[in-house]
Each structure stands twice: as structure tokens, then as C-alpha cells.
Amino acid sequence: MGVVTEDKIDTVPGSSGQSEEDAPPFPSNVDDAKLVRKIDMRVMPMLFGIYLVAFLDRVNISNALTMSMPDDLNLYGNRANVALLIFYIPYIIFEIPSNVIMKKLKPHIWLSGCIIAFGIVMLGQAFVQSYGGLIATRFFLGWAESGIFPGSFYLISFWYKRAEAQKRFTIYWSSVIFAGAFGGLLASGIAKMDGMRGLENWRWIFLLEGVASILVGITALFFCADFPQQASWLTEDEKAAVIAKTRNYEDDEVKVTKSDLASFFRDPKGYLAAIMYFTIVIPIYAFAYFAPTIIKALGYGTIQTQLHSVPPFAAALGLCLVMAYFSDKYAIRYPFILFGDLLIIIGLAIMLSLHGSEHFSAEYLGICFITMGSFSAGAVIICWVLMNMQGHAERSIGSGFVIGVGNSGGIVAVFCFTKDDAPLYKRGYWILMAMALAGTVSTVAYGLVVARERRRQIQAEGKTDKEKILSL
Template identity: 45%
Template sequence: MRFNIDGSNEKAQHGYNDSNGIGDGYDPDLAHPAAGYGDGERAVLPPGVSERKLLTRIDLRIIPVLSIMYLLAFLDRTNVANAAIFGLVKDLGLTATQYSTCLTIFFVPYCVFEIPSNIILKRLKPHLWLSICMFGFGLVTICQGLVQGYGGFIATRFFLGLFETGMFPGAFYLIGMWYKRHEAQKRYTFFFGSTTLAGAFGGLLASAIGKMNGMEGYLGWRWVFILEGCLTCAVSFIWFFVIPDFPEDSKWLSEPEREYVKARLRDDQGKSALERRITPRDVLNCFKDYKIIVGGFMYFGLIVPAYGYAYFAPTIIKTYGYSPIQTQLHSVPPWAAAFGWSMLTAFLSDKFRHRFLFAIVNICIAISGFAILMCVHHNTHVMYGALFMITSGTYSAMPIIVCWFSMNLGGHHRRAVGTAWQIGFGNIGGIIASYSFQAADAKTYFHKGYSICISFICLSAFSCVIYFFACVTQNRNREKTHDVGLTDYEKTELGDLSPDYRYML
């Protein structure tokens, strides 16, 4: 697909109406593929199959499965915040620094093994690798509920990060290989919305599980880990059979349907080169493109407020004068509002086929929320309302940034490496978030934590601006570039660096 300088594409100029991301069976992109992409032939739908129905089948087969998988991953990762309200820190005898260190250690393997995990996923196939990881972090979560001290707790947090390392970048990588760029934002955001649903679900679940305090000799915080871990392990066995693979390997589509899906994606994003293994040289070549580095900072800046809120929201809300059970229940509405707002933002972003302004607007909303908390200290309703702005702004901007960046990467090798890099590097921000809020900071109204969050959100906004102008500049330069005589193979190897490729803005 050729994208113009202003972010529009040839479809819009032809009056093609696809506001829902699903066509009516005719797509000008398939009739007129971008030079160098595909074989120049129009992709033909199998007899009796409409594109709308086919995409609906793909949606139902992919998005709910991956969303539930990541909901459980995020739940098992952040339920420590709910457990802390029920006495985890006191029962294990942890100091404030030790507790933050346990949160931090999760991100060490989580950041380091993102790229290797995506390479393994490509080789083993998604359904096998993701289900193995899913069972692993479910089992570790159960073990968290059985630890007896600081050493056991920090060890389980490390292995939790190790097993969860493939969930987020792997799912984003997989989704990106099934949809065209202008179709992806709603799907990405719905998947990413599982984090907000996990926050809401976690608060409700913890408020119920907390009433099991003392049952079978276990305190309430232990039951939070044990029951949620058991749920994850049980689901992982089922998910082995339902997690989808890449379009080229899908068994639930007929051969003509697979060929059609591959053709429409090839004309939008170029040849995928699934058959070729990712080499160390591919990884190094990706980092020669400065946009890859910038993409990491775009996400890094939002991870600090995202995890700062996810890990410490119950601690913050508790200072408003609520009981432990009330605190858990009051943590639910901001997460639910974030899901609704993020889906609305995603729909509009796909409709207008634009990412940059939607990311910036939501970043400004999040900044406003933190600014209110820094200035207002004695009005509970206003402070609680600011939490809605923080969750809605942060958790709406994040999927837009990830979708914008990953869907602008062409080919399996650049998308696998680039997506894993962005998520892996970005999650270093989780280490900073782990130390940004302390219970003792309540005396100063968490001023330090809020200041840190605002600073890093501004870093994300600045990085988005750099990435936007980089895409505009390269699109403009490629419009002026004539055919340089590259072969189809060379263009496939270049991915989005091919002179025929146009970046979405």
C-alpha cells in the first residue's frame, strides 16, 4: 500500500469506504499493489466467501484468545499490589526497599529475553511457545502464594518475569502478521485492553478472595496468588489447542483462504519472509535504523506511569480513607473507564488512518491527571477523578504507540526484532516505577512519584514527535526517489526500508 505524505493512502483517494477496517470484498490495494510487493495480481476471494465474514472469523479466532491470555499474564504480574493490601509485606517481614526490589527483579529477565523469545516463537510456532510460557507463569504464581520470606518471594518474581517475557511482544507480533495496517489499531487496542480489564477484574477478584483470609491456615494474600495461578495453569492446557499460528501455518483456514489472506497482507506490507530464519545479522541491521531506537523510547516513557499506577494504585487509593475491601472495589472503575476510552480512541484512529495526534492527545490527558494529583490534596472526589484521566490517557496512548511502530515494520524479521526491542527496552521503565512510590510518600502526597511519571510521559511525547517527523521525511524522500533497480528479493530483505514502502503517520 502506498501511503501519502499526509498519512492518507490511495484507498482514500479512490473513495473506498472501510471505516470498520473490513471491506466489502473489493480493495483497491489488492487491485493495484505497491510496486515491488506481491506479484502484481489481484488477490481473489474463494467462491462463496466474503472478506467481511473472513475477517470476522479471523477476529474471533485470534483476538479473544490472545486477550484472555494476556489478561491472565497481567493479572498474575500485578496482583502483588492487591496482595500487599492484605498484608503480604507485613507477613513476610519485608522492608519498603525489599518490596520494591521484588517488583524490580521481575523486569530483569522480562527485558533481556524479549528478542530471543520472539525468535523462539517464530521457530516453534506461537501455539506451542505461548502455551508453555503461560503454564510456566501460572505455576510460578502459585509458588508466590507459598513463599515464606524475602528470598523465596524475590526468586518467584524473577521466574515470573522469565516466563512472561514472551506474552506481550509475541502477541503483538502475531496480531501484526494477520491484519493490514489500517485494520490493526482496533485489534491491538482490544488486546491491550486486557490489561485494563485485568486491573478491574483483579480488584473485584481480590476483594472476594480476601474474605478467604485464614482458610486452610493461609492468609488472604496467599489465596490471591494460589487461586489466580491455578486458573492460569488450567487455561494454558486449553490454549495449547486454540492459540493461532501465523497465516502461512493456519490449519483452520482452507488453502484458498490462506492464499487470499497472505496476498492481501503482502500487498499492504510486502513479502513476509516467514520461511527464512532470523539471524544475528538481521538483529544488528535493525538497530542501524534510528527509528527503531526512537520507538523504544516512545514506549519506555509511558511504562513508568503505567506500572507506577498498576503497582501502587491500591496504595494511593487507600490514603483516601477506604478500608482494604473498599480500596479493592474503588480500584475497579478507573480501569473500566480506560478500556472504554481506549476502544473509542482506537476506532477513531483507524477511521482517520492516523496515529500521531491520537497518541499525543491521550498523553496530554495523562499529564493533566498527574498534574491534578500534584496540586489537589484534600478533595477526595477530584483526586479520585484524576485517576480516571491517568488510566484513560496512559492506557489509550500505549496501544496506539505500539501499533503505530510495529505495523510500520515490514517483514517477519524486522517486525519480530523491532517489536521485541520496543517492549523489552520500554519495560526497563518498570524498574523505575517500582521505586517511584513508597508508602511513606503518602505524607508528601506522593509528590515524588507523580513528578517522575510526568517527566517520563513528556519523554514519550518528545519521542513520538521525533518518530513522526522521521516517517514524514522518509515518505517524502521516497516519493522523489525513482526505481533504483532492486530485485523483489532485495526489497523483501529491506522490509520497510524498501523504497516502495510508505510509513503510516
């Protein structure tokens, strides 16, 4: 079986297949290394900050649920799971429309508006008095955040060539992991604020993080980057250099048409990519939401639970960075995704087979393996899929569709670990095992489709490029 390198044959995005030889030349007076550093400093920090606070605000409810929130809001039975679920309904529905709107309004306006709206709703969540109020705020949180994740990946894909992409996608993706780790540390401190100014400690989580989101959103209005053609901080030669090396030649005012939609949905890669991402999202969200709950079931108090939720995310961050380095170095995505799936399977096998205080270390290792495998594979999947999409039309549709379908896995994830299945959570672990196996199959299938497509394009051009297709 062939090993699939990162992408398809380079063609002009959205065109009829113009080859690399037809590309406009890279301006000779532009230092590429210096240009990349300039882009890194201008594009990545703000996007990292935006999604750090967005994901932190999305999953901070997991920390609040280990405090007095369930009693204060009467969250009996599976009400807490339903509150987690309601977030995903608007979040999924509005992802493709959000990318289209962002293209029209410009990223710095749309993304900053989304995060400011998110912060305002989060402030409201700090003062809810009932289950109904929680449901309402979770719904509007999903609506406000729907544009941030796919929109940011969509934007990043236009700034870097393929050999540079994985490191930058991973940097952005790492904001999710930082949120998981930092959320536990922050919650351990906020847990001590119970009763301050008459507010329960869980309310302080939403209040403080809501304010932080609004401040980040205001900052993003001035510092968030737009698409390369719109970047006032680049010279004309630098703009030409970015466009030349990324091969995004089309007019940035291109419209998304019905023909573009039809073309995308005729391609099986889109469906395989969505399945691949769906299967990895389920363990990602399951552990983002329930890692504190699972750890608490091992016998820890509130503060110790929050602190012990940090190391699995720290380990995941380390693995993500290592995989990003080697994935870009060898221009291969495929085996790194499969390695992540393998870690998930091993971790789940540990959690399903070992229980009790005498196996605490092994169980905690299993939690680390699942977290490491899911978050590291997720970063590579996003890069692999988006860099196989071409141009504004395909990427705006594709990123919204793949991430939208994938994020519907959050609906499954929020019901993986329910109170009636505690403390062993075997049903949840078996669901995750099924997803890991399905993810492995879809990864292999997607790789084979991309390899076949690449071979056909090479043959059509009358070339034999062994660097494009490697043999196992």
C-alpha cells in the same frame, strides 16, 4: 508540521522495496469481511485470555500488598519495591530471544508453554514464607512471561492489514485493562477468605490465579493460532488472501540474521519508538502496581480500596475503544498518542496541586485521567510502531527490542511510589510528569522521521499520494 498517517508506504516486508502494484492479487473467491470475522474469532479470543491471566498474575501483588503480605513476609522499607523490580530483569533480557524461539516452535506451543510455566510459578508464590522466596518466584515469573506480550503482538501483526490493526491491537491491549479492573474486584472478594483452610487472604490471590493460568495455558495449546502460512483452519485461498492483503509475502521459515540485526539498529525509528514506549510504560505500570496503594492513602479500608481501583481502569477501557475506532477510521495514530499524553499531564497536575479530604473528587479524577491517558496512548503506540515494521525478521527483532526497552520502564515505575514518599507521593508524580513530557517529544520526533521516510519513498516512485501524507 505534517500529520503522520499510520504507516510507511506499503512495501514487501523484508524485501528491496517491491511496491503495491507487484503484490499478488487478492483471491476473487474469498469474501474479505467473512475472512476477517473468521480470523477475529480464531486469533483474538485466545490471545486475549492468555494476556489477561498473565498481566493479572503479574500485578496481583499490588492487591496482596494492601493485605497482610508485607507483615507476613517482613517487607519493610523498599523490599516490596525490590520484589516488583526483580520481575523485570529476566522479562527484559529474554524478549528478543523469545520471539526467535516462538518463530521456530510455533506460537501455539511457545505461548501456551509460557503461560503454563507462569501459572506453576504463581502457585509457588502462594506458599512462600520469606522475602527471599518472594524474590525467587518474582524472578521466574519474569522469565516465564517474557515471551507472551511481544510474541502476541508480533503474531497479531501478521494477521491484519493496517486499516484493521488498531482495533485488534486495542482488543488485545484491553486485556491489560480488564486485568487491572477485574483484579480489584477479585481481590475485594478474596480479601474475605482470610484464614480459610489456614491460608492468609493474599495467598489465595496467587493460588486461585495460578490455577487459572495453568488452565488457560492448556487451552491455548489447542486453540492458540499460529502464523497465517501455518493455519490449518484456513483454506489455501484464504491463506493467500491474508498474505496478499497484509503484504507479508516472505517465507515463514525466514531466519533472523546478523545483517537483519545490523539493519534494524541502524534505523533511528527503532530507538525513538523504544523511548516513546518506555515513557508510556512507566505511568502504566506505576498505576497498575500502585493504584490501590494511592487510593488507600485517601483513607479507605482494604475492601473499599479494591473496589475503588476498578473505575479508573473501566474509564481507560472505554477511551481505548473509542480511540481505536477513530484511529482506524482516519488511518492516523499520531494525534491520539498526544491526546493520551495530554490527559496524563492534566491528571498529574491535579495530583500535584490538590490534597486533602476536601479535594477527594478532584484527586480521584486525576487518577482516572492518568490511567486513561497512559493505557489508551500505549495501545496506539504499539500498533503504530509494529505496523511500521516489515516482515518476520524486522518484527521479531523490533517488537522484542521496543517492548523490551519499554518494559524496562517498569524498573522506574516500581520506585515511583515508596513508603517514605507517602501519602502525597510528589516525587513519583514529578517522575511521571517528566516521562509524559519526554513521551510527547519522542512522539513528535518519531512522526517526523516516518513522514520524511514516506516522502522519500513516494518521490523515489515518482508518485504524489496525498492520502499518504496529510498537511495540518
